[in-house]
Amino acid sequence: xxxxxxxxxxxxxxLSAALRAKELGADxxxxxxxxxxxxxxCMAQGGFNASSSEDIQIHIDDTLRSSRGLGSSIMIDLMxxxxxxxxxxxxxxxxPFSLDENGDFANRFMGGSTNKRTYYAEDYTxxxxxxxxxxxxxxxxxxxxxxRYLLNxxxxxxTKEVSGATFLDIGSGNIEEIRAKxxxxxTGGYSGVYHGFTTNGFGSSGDGIAATVRAGGIASDLxxxxxxxxxxxxxxxxxxxxxxxEGGYLVNSDGIRFVDExxxxxxxxxxxxxxxxxxxxxxxxxxxxxxxxxxHLLPQELKLCKIHENIDMANDLIPIKSVAHxxxxxIEVDQKLQVSGLKGCxxxxxxxxxxxxxxxxxxxxxxxxxxSMGLAAGENAVNYESKNVLKDNSQLSKxxxxxxxxxxxxxxxINFYEKRxxxxxxxxxxxxxxxxDTGLKGVLAALRxxxxxxxxxxxxxxxxEFNTNLIDFIEFGNALEVAEMLLVGALHRNESRxxxxxxxxxxxxxxxxxxxxxWKEDGVLCAQFKDVK
Amino acid sequence: xxxxxxxxDRRKEPQSIDMNYPIFEGLTxxxxxxxxxxxxxxxxxxxxxxxxxxCGSCSVMVNGKTTLACSYKPKDxxxxxPLNYHEVKRDxxxxxxxxxxxxxxxxxxxxxxxIVENFLKVTVQSDCxxxxxxxASCPVMAVNENxxxxxxxxxxxxxxTIGSDSKTSIDAIQQNGxxxxxxxxxxxxxxxxxxxxxxxxxxxxxxxxxxxxxxxxMQNMNFGLDFTQGF
Ligand SMILES: Cc1cc2nc3c(=O)[nH]c(=O)nc-3n(C[C@H](O)[C@H](O)[C@H](O)COP(=O)(O)OP(=O)(O)OC[C@H]3O[C@@H](n4cnc5c(N)ncnc54)[C@H](O)[C@@H]3O)c2cc1C
Ligand code: SF4
Ligand code: SF4
Ligand code: FES
Numbered sequence: 001x002x003x004x005x006x007x008x009x010x011x012x013x014x015l016s017a018a019l020r021a022k023e024l025g026a027d028x029x030x031x032x033x034x035x036x037x038x039x040x041x042c043m044a045q046g047g048f049n050a051s052s053s054e055d056i057q058i059h060i061d062d063t064l065r066s067s068r069g070l071g072s073s074i075m076i077d078l079m080x081x082x083x084x085x086x087x088x089x090x091x092x093x094x095x096p097f098s099l100d101e102n103g104d105f106a107n108r109f110m111g112g113s114t115n116k117r118t119y120y121a122e123d124y125t126x127x128x129x130x131x132x133x134x135x136x137x138x139x140x141x142x143x144x145x146x147x148r149y150l151l152n153x154x155x156x157x158x159t160k161e162v163s164g165a166t167f168l169d170i171g172s173g174n175i176e177e178i179r180a181k182x183x184x185x186x187t188g189g190y191s192g193v194y195h196g197f198t199t200n201g202f203g204s205s206g207d208g209i210a211a212t213v214r215a216g217g218i219a220s221d222l223x224x225x226x227x228x229x230x231x232x233x234x235x236x237x238x239x240x241x242x243x244x245x246e247g248g249y250l251v252n253s254d255g256i257r258f259v260d261e262x263x264x265x266x267x268x269x270x271x272x273x274x275x276x277x278x279x280x281x282x283x284x285x286x287x288x289x290x291x292x293x294x295x296h297l298l299p300q301e302l303k304l305c306k307i308h309e310n311i312d313m314a315n316d317l318i319p320i321k322s323v324a325h326x327x328x329x330x331i332e333v334d335q336k337l338q339v340s341g342l343k344g345c346x347x348x349x350x351x352x353x354x355x356x357x358x359x360x361x362x363x364x365x366x367x368x369x370x371x372s373m374g375l376a377a378g379e380n381a382v383n384y385e386s387k388n389v390l391k392d393n394s395q396l397s398k399x400x401x402x403x404x405x406x407x408x409x410x411x412x413x414i415n416f417y418e419k420r421x422x423x424x425x426x427x428x429x430x431x432x433x434x435x436x437d438t439g440l441k442g443v444l445a446a447l448r449x450x451x452x453x454x455x456x457x458x459x460x461x462x463x464x465e466f467n468t469n470l471i472d473f474i475e476f477g478n479a480l481e482v483a484e485m486l487l488v489g490a491l492h493r494n495e496s497r498x499x500x501x502x503x504x505x506x507x508x509x510x511x512x513x514x515x516x517x518x519w520k521e522d523g524v525l526c527a528q529f530k531d532v533k
Numbered sequence: 534x535x536x537x538x539x540x541x542d543r544r545k546e547p548q549s550i551d552m553n554y555p556i557f558e559g560l561t562x563x564x565x566x567x568x569x570x571x572x573x574x575x576x577x578x579x580x581x582x583x584x585x586x587x588c589g590s591c592s593v594m595v596n597g598k599t600t601l602a603c604s605y606k607p608k609d610x611x612x613x614x615p616l617n618y619h620e621v622k623r624d625x626x627x628x629x630x631x632x633x634x635x636x637x638x639x640x641x642x643x644x645x646x647x648i649v650e651n652f653l654k655v656t657v658q659s660d661c662x663x664x665x666x667x668x669a670s671c672p673v674m675a676v677n678e679n680x681x682x683x684x685x686x687x688x689x690x691x692x693x694t695i696g697s698d699s700k701t702s703i704d705a706i707q708q709n710g711x712x713x714x715x716x717x718x719x720x721x722x723x724x725x726x727x728x729x730x731x732x733x734x735x736x737x738x739x740x741x742x743x744x745x746x747x748x749x750x751m752q753n754m755n756f757g758l759d760f761t762q763g764f
Contacts, residue, residue, distance in 0.1 A: 034580070034582065034590060035590065035629060035633075035663075037588070037589065037662075037663050038580075038582045038583075038588045038589070038590045039588075040582075040583075042583065042587045042588050042662070043583050043585065043587055043588070091647060091649070092643075092646075092647055093643055093647075094642075094643035094647055094691075094692060094695050094696060095659075096652035096653075096655055096656065096659050096695065097652070098652075099649070099652060099653060103649075103650065121659070122656060122660075124587070124659075124660055126587075127587050127660065127662065128659050128660075131659070131661060131662075131663070132659075135636065135641055135642040135643075135688070135692075136642055136643070138636055138637050138641075138642065139640070139642035139643075146630070171622065201582040201583040201584070201588060202581065202582050202584070203582060235564075235584065237584065237585050238585075300585070300586075300587075303586070303604075304585055304586070307561060307604055307605075307606070308561070310559075417570075417571035417572070417575075421571075459575070460575040460576065461575050461576040463542065463544065463576070463623075465544070465622070465623055466578050466622055466623040466624075466626050467578075468570075468578045468579075469570070469575040469576065
């Protein structure tokens with residue numbers, strides 16, 4: 001199969017890119033591992049940042065401040081200046097953003113923002129955006145390849161030109177390639193490496209990041225992971241920031257309020273982790289808001305608390321913990337969103353590191369990024385002049401051999417599901433909100449042991465069609481590669497900055513005002529720090 | 534305490550069997566599937582991404598009723614099957630591509646300019662998570678597999694309310710569309726998002742009439758009666 005532009009991932013970033021590329025006349029295929037609307041984007045509730053002309057500079061300053069020295073003012077400028085047109089673009093597709101009593105679009109404050117600039121569509125902002133984008137894609141005859149699991153990018157070994165990717169067709173079990181003049185990776189973040197301790201949906205294993213690095217691309221700043229302070233204790237399901245914004249309290253098992261609830265996410269998360277580390281429980285208390293206000297303000301949460309914790313928010317305390325929510329690090333890209341180290345390959349959305357969020361993301365800036373940068377990525381990919389589209393490449397046969405080996409040679413003496421759970425747990429406790437040298441080294445050693453044991457793991461299901469046991473296993477392999485970079489970055493960054501907090505180095509240290517970068521040489525991970533431009 | 538899951542594998546003999554599994558208490562049905570897969574039987578296949586009722590991927594039939602697996606706690610004796618009126622691929626995974634192609638056939642997207650003032654009228658319709666529960670509950674599917682079905686029509690209602698050109702989609706929903714619905718309301722009962730496709734379809738009928746279309750059932754009736762006979 002061939003096309004002009006291959007887009008991998010159908011979240012907000014992938015679909016925006018697809019629409020722009022199509023509008024500019026390109027032939028587009030969107031390949032995605034499930035169905036188009038099953039992306040994480042549908043889970044976003046809080047909203048979409050867009051600044052009025054008087055507010056643009058303040059929006060830029062807020063974003064820069066939150067990035068703690070790691071944001072690029074050029075990229076942030078680009079995003080904030082296009083925020084209003086990105087919002088208008090969505091509105092014109094019929095995404096019904098909420099209106100206020102005057103019939104103007106309603107907006108709210110998000111933590112860390114100076115002005116009110118977060119636009120929302122009830123508490124289903126991401127869902128309504130994603131469904132709207134999907135309808136628009138169908139209208140524009142954009143071709144979807146569903147149930148296609150990205151295995152590897154097809155990159156020329158010498159020129160590093162990317163001319164497509166290989167996929168496992170989950171439905172048939174066949175391995176196939178889709179060739180293209182340029183490729184856009186839009187596969188989302190890697191919070192899923194903290195298995196069991198993330199607000200993200202299943203499958204947020206950083207597949208696209210792992211594949212890019214295997215192909216010779218560069219990843220960066222993977223140690224920066226934003227932890228959301230309030231997720232349900234058992235299920236890690238998000239309780240939105242609105243709960244605190246509207247006056248919810250955080251209390252510990254002694255019934256004592258231990259932190260100013262309106263501080264930035266990383267500070268609140270640290271305070272919560274401190275309590276949990278002292279074997280206390282932490283609760284969100286919204287009882288005083290009353291059931292009427294709650295059903296208006298947090299209707300989804302009301303339902304979710306009932307189902308997942310069997311509690312009634314209006315009468316009970318909500319047991320919570322802080323969990324991995326958003327990953328700032330990702331595929332290193334230049335100002336055209338081209339992947340560093342490769343040609344003809346772009347990355348956009350949460351899988352990329354466009355130096356917008358730096359060491360910490362401002363709430364509402366991610367939905368903005370996926371749309372404004374998604375559109376830009378589509379345009380840049382169309383303008384890219386490719387060199388060698390259909391040059392022979394051995395990637396497909398390598399991947400077929402690899403999958404065959406999993407079926408035939410991997411011994412499956414070690415249950416990888418147990419390892420996945422264990423990795424999630426030790427990452428969360430040692431490379432989570434609060435980190436230190438000893439803990440990080442311990443997890444890294446355990447992780448490398450798992451990498452050595454990988455061929456002793458494997459699959460019990462030997463069917464070809466819809467083998468989700470196999471998908472889970474490959475995802476786990478990707479998670480191991482991504483988590484290794486995360487740990488190496490966290491271990492070498494001997495300072496605390498934004499979301500990355502080292503209790504053994506609690507202060508900011510400007511010798512580390514730099515990006516951690518990761519790449520592979522002969523399959524071996526290499527890392528170094530690179531100055532901020 | 535156990536649940537029964539209808540397993541299906543077209544390469545096995547017999548293709549379909551009922552299997553019993555213990556209930557992991559306190560967990561949702563989706564979490565039970567995951568526990569079964571990771572600790573008892575890795576060959577069980579199902580879908581589920583967000584575990585919070587917004588991605589629409591996990592719907593199944595529980596005792597004959599469509600249910601989001603992530604929003605339901607299983608009870609002793611529950612019988613779990615894949616969604617009705619979809620081709621079963623394996624176990625609880627069905628092919629949704631045919632159902633979702635109704636979105637294209639019905640031209641469910643914005644046409645013309647948006648009418649922002651009307652956004653408030655489609656708040657609920659735009660909460661659709663494409664879970665296919667309504668589609669799998671619609672009795673018309675049993676007799677007409679080309680019926681556009683509830684979610685596509687509800688979407689057309691949404692876009693014709695907020696878009697200045699409603700003709701494109703109204704034209705597209707005359708055949709196998711608004712007039713084929715029996716207004717039984719099963720879709721409305723099935724929707725986990727509180728959407729009322731039946732009401733939307735009734736409104737689309739009025740819009741169709743305003744655009745000059747007639748209820749074909751009425752037309753047939755007219756042809757059947759010979760009004761001239763008495764004269
Ligand atoms: C619960 C929650 C609430 C949030 N709330 C907000 C908010 O209020 N405001 C805000 O700005 N941000 C919010 N965020 C963050 C924001 O939603 C995400 O950062 C953003 O939606 C990511 O979009 P994306 O397109 O980059 O990736 P995603 O939406 O994650 O899409 C990734 C796509 O890639 C596909 N994919 C992944 N791996 C493969 C593979 N191997 N092969 C093929 N396809 C693959 C997936 O199937 C999917 O289609 C929230 C996030 C969560 C989890
Ligand atoms: S009301 Fe119409 S669309 Fe809904 S289930 Fe009944 S026949 Fe189907
Ligand atoms: S209308 Fe309701 S039941 Fe039908 S697909 Fe949408 S959310 Fe599901
Ligand atoms: S898992 Fe997403 S709706 Fe159930």
